Amino acid sequence: MVLDAKIACRNVWKLYGKDPEGLLAAHGGNPPDDAILEDGYIPAVRHATLDVFPGEILVIMGLSGSGKSTLVRCLSRLIEPTAGEVLFDGQDLLKIPAKELIEIRRHKMGMVFQHFALLPHRTVLQNVAFPLEVQGIDRATREKRALEVIELVGLKGRDGYYPRELSGGQQQRVGIARSLAVEPDVWFLDEPFSALDPLIRREMQDEFLRLQTMLQKTIAFITHDFDEAIRLADRIAIMNEGRIVQIGTPEELVTRPADDYVANFTRDVAREKLLTVASIMEAPADGETLSDAAVRQTDKVADVARLIIDSELPLRVTDGDGRVIGAVGRAHVLDMLFATAGEARG
């Protein structure tokens, strides 16, 4: 891509243990697994390189303990990485002085937490206005802004309530409002919906997408739920034991998983809803007769499956300009539906 990343990391390491810097130095910045484990170090993040582009939702996925939270906290420098670079608008966050970092956090970053992390002694209004308050913005201005955001997340009228007087979903709306109050460019969300029950979770995902269409933030979103990842992500990064094992669009992960770990995540996905015609079509064989009907390459398989299956002959697949670029028939659809992960990869 030609775009510059909004936020990026290069070769980031986070090791816990006695002397992590020493270990890295002893192995030229890239210690092998056995050296790490032998000395009792915990590799929370290893060798992570990642770009998040402006306006993109990057979802970070992985099993519990795979290092998702640590990685995201390295991006915001809540955790000091052991080694590597974190670039924010091209500037190395790890090198800037503390004062400047505070300024960046005050104006350009927002974060939402799994357990909401609201301040229990403050009302909704005061919680949302909190980031503005610490900047020293006067009361009238900050409360006006806070009320706008509160309305944005659908909590109008609840501004005088205390967190414990709200349901979990409402509390997380407050968390979201607080993180948006300063109009950040970059938005970090660490499993924001994991503590909510499934129905509310779905509702909050819709809400999140609605907000993002309006606000177009640059987002790093953590989850361990692949369905959630597919619904929200532009791209997904999958982590395993501190490493980023694959980054790609949901479709790429399903069709071309890098290893069994990734394949395991994608196994139970409803492929027909995720994959587009383009990913299952083939170039038309010479002299093959095609049906007159056509589908677009960007159509989701689920939406056009009926059409394809009902047709005796394979259908044409067209690109945006209406040119025929391939063909798709019953066999393709059935293969896809009943393919195991392994076959799909081959």
Next chain:
Amino acid sequence: MAEVAIPAGELAVRRWVAGSGQSGLRVALFLLAPFFLVLLVGPWLPDWLRIVPKDWSAPFVGWINVVVEVLRTEEVFGLFTFRDITRAIANLIDYPLDFVEAVLVAGFSDSVPGLPWIAVTGLAIVLGWYLQGRQLGIVAGFCFAYMAIFGKWELSMVTLSVVLVAAPVAGAIGVALGIVAFKKAWFEKLLWPVLNVMQALPHFSYMIPVAIFIGIGHKAGTIATIIFAFPVMSRLTILGLKGVSPEVREAGIMAGCTKRQMLWKVELPAARPTLMVGVNQIIMLCLAMVVLASFVGAKGLGHDLLNRLRSLWIGQALEIGVVIVFMAIILDRLSQAWAEKEPEHAREGPFHVRHPFATAGIAVVVISYVLAAFIPALQLWPKSLSVTTAPMWDAMIDAIVVYAFDYLELIKDTLLVHVLIPMRDLYLLLPWSALLVFAVTLGWYYGGWPVAGIQALFALYLAFAGFWERTLITAYMVSFAVIVCVTFGSIVGIWAAGGPRRSKVVELILDTFQTFPSFIYLIPAIMLFNVNDFAAIMAIVIYATIPTTRLTIFGLRTVPHDIVEAAIASGCTPRQVLWKVRMPLAFPAIMLGINQTIMYALFMVVIAAFIGTTDLGQEIFRSKAENDAGKSLVVGLCVAFMGLMADQLINAWARERKKVLGLE
């Protein structure tokens, strides 16, 4: 990982001790063997291994007194002495003290009287109602009205004013130290052991140094109270700040808080629940201390109680005791309600709708002043109308003496002759080297070399401080009392844990009793048994049974439910469930209860010296009479170290046990 650090030989010993089969017995044998060995060879030990000779004792007392003398008389820059500074600081406390006392009762001048008693009572009602509900309002109103009608209004308000001044000051000091300790690891390392010792020092040890540097009187009593009460707040501040969830802290950082904003806007408010526990405790400690501080001249209820007890006017003493009890109950309930009060969103509307309780409070004060201007009895309840219960109590005591005296005497004499005195003689035979061996073995086994080392230091201090016999007498009284407490407390606890209703009732009673200042417990003991060792032990027993009972109930009732169900499902009878499942699992909790019981007993044993015992407490009293600061501190440390020894061993044991049971 932890095992790597242990040398192979040591590991082998531990393996052997904890080996298969009857491991409990083996452990006990192993741990006690060295102790008994020393006891057995006792008669052949050289004398100095039994009792450290007088001229070998470390002259701690002298050293401290030299320091005190220097601080008292040496001038800094030739201008003023350390004592001048402390006195100057102490004088500052007079301003808030006088002010609060003036507001509550004394008045500022003849034309500006203090609050009428109905105003204070009314405010208490409003406060109780606001903090919890109507019920607490009624209780508060009753307690304060009682103080007025029974003619103890002025004394009560003086005591209350000390608490109202000392508690916030102690709280502020405690929080400030706690914050520094939270920020600076080295300061925490320094502060923590100091807090441990301070919380284990008996009340009286604070008084003599205070008396020397500040003098005797109301002010000194207040200062002693502050010093006594603040450690608990420091401790809870550290715990509270450390307990703030990392997410909340991260939310603060992400909002762009500076360090200062972080502390004041995020961490301290988020630690509020823990801090509020501290507020409740500090208020109760202040009350307990201000009652005792009458020994250095604090005015108020304690002062009168002390005088009555000294003259053995038991009826009148009881009457004051009841007022103190009411004061304790109401302060405890109000501060707890405050701690538990959750914020609620305010209603919209004019002032009196938004702030109904503030409005009510203002109304109460205004109306009271107006009424009191016309009816003087509402300003200060007249002496002539005061009700007194003293004759009733006296009659009751007479009745007890008439009907039960013989039996009480019989019980007392039997116990004294057949149990207490032989036990005391036995204890007096104990060589200090045996204690040392005992403490080090246990410390090593449960806590490794660091604990063993600290145990050794404690034991050596006790041996070389020069009060070994007194220490043994204290130990004997405390052990006897603790045995009684534990027996009695665990029986009651087991009974009470039998059903939710029972445990609720018993817990309510215990909670109430626990709020009473320890001094109060002397009254019934003196009433029934007069002034002697036995009465002292009775007072200790009443007071120190509470924690064991409480933690027995807690331990039994918090045994995981599924384990109990699994036991029932495998066919255990209720008795088997109790003894084979619940008791073993509750045992660590019960041990912590016993630990507290020991602490309580040590505190009480010193207070009980007031009614004539021959232990360390007596020495502290004597040092007070002699104004001997060094001695009072050295002896106080003896008591504190005895407590800390038991505390450390029991805690190390309980930690180990909990790990084994997977209860962490």
